[in-house]
Amino acid sequence: MPQRNDDVTRRRFLRDGLWGACLAGIGGVAGFAAHKGQKVDWLWQIDPYKCTACGNCATHCVLEESAVKCTHVYGICGYCEICFGFFDPEPFDIHEGAENQMCPTGAILRKFVEEPYYEYTIDRPLCNGCGKCVKGCNAFGNGSLFLQVHHDRCENCNQCAIAAACPAQAFRRVPADQPYLLKSVDHV
Ligand code: SF4
Ligand code: SF4
Ligand code: SF4
Numbered sequence: 001m002p003q004r005n006d007d008v009t010r011r012r013f014l015r016d017g018l019w020g021a022c023l024a025g026i027g028g029v030a031g032f033a034a035h036k037g038q039k040v041d042w043l044w045q046i047d048p049y050k051c052t053a054c055g056n057c058a059t060h061c062v063l064e065e066s067a068v069k070c071t072h073v074y075g076i077c078g079y080c081e082i083c084f085g086f087f088d089p090e091p092f093d094i095h096e097g098a099e100n101q102m103c104p105t106g107a108i109l110r111k112f113v114e115e116p117y118y119e120y121t122i123d124r125p126l127c128n129g130c131g132k133c134v135k136g137c138n139a140f141g142n143g144s145l146f147l148q149v150h151h152d153r154c155e156n157c158n159q160c161a162i163a164a165a166c167p168a169q170a171f172r173r174v175p176a177d178q179p180y181l182l183k184s185v186d187h188v
Contacts, residue, residue: 036152042173044160045181048146050170053131053138057147060165061129067154068129068147068162070107070122073183076144079117085137085145086110086120102136104128124150143183151179 046057046068057068082094088102096110107126111119122145129147137145149160163171174181 036156040156040176043149043151043156043176043179044154044163044171045149045174045179046147047170047172047181048143048148048183050168051131051134051147052168052170053134053147054167055130056165056167057162058128058130060162062155062157062161063153065153066129066162067149067151069124069127069150069153070129070131070133070145071148071180071182072120072122073144073146075185076142076183077120078142078144079113079119080141081116081118083110083118083120083137084140085133087136089136089140102132104130104132108133120145146183148180148182 058066061067084102086102086108087094087100091100093100098106101108105126105128107123107128109121109123111121113119131147133145134147137143160171
């Protein structure tokens with residue numbers, strides 16, 4: 001059906017265009033071999049397929065503002081008009097007022113692209129890593145929102161305090177030159 005093919009092509013175009021922005025947003029994905037000026041071999045990271053968005057990432061980091069932040073992979077996002085990572089289903093109204101948003105800090109920005117697509121971006125400094133949007137996106141959407149340790153903030157503690165408190169054993173050490181565990185289209 002021509003209409004469906006057009007939709008698929010358009011969605012793919014939107015995703016490809018925003019993929020670079022996603023990588024730029026989490027900072028230094030490729031070639032990250034040094035950590036804050038120090039040579040390190042291993043860094044802490046979250047396996048997004050194991051994380052259950054329990055909330056501990058917001059409260060158990062040794063930093064006052066958690067090093068864990070929401071990350072958005074546009075290659076998986078459906079650009080949904082009604083995003084359950086963005087809208088709180090209870091009460092539910094398709095209106096961007098704070099009372100209708102899932103995010104407690106207003107860290108998700110919703111922008112109309114073209115009918116019927118909307119783009120969702122994370123205002124990183126506002127994100128506290130609570131994972132509420134992650135839960136909503138996983139429950140009703142494609143799971144394109146997920147949590148990652150952001151290495152420009154993480155202290156790379158010998159024993160990560162969040163890893164010790166993680167009920168899903170989702171934390172593991174990753175090589176410093178591949179510091180992020182991003183979801184991929186193939187894995188969904
Ligand atoms: S809901 Fe929580 S994890 Fe998601 S963007 Fe907002 S503060 Fe970050
Ligand atoms: S290693 Fe330390 S700074 Fe990094 S996420 Fe874990 S507790 Fe936070
Ligand atoms: S503590 Fe573990 S399960 Fe809970 S939000 Fe963090 S990574 Fe996910």
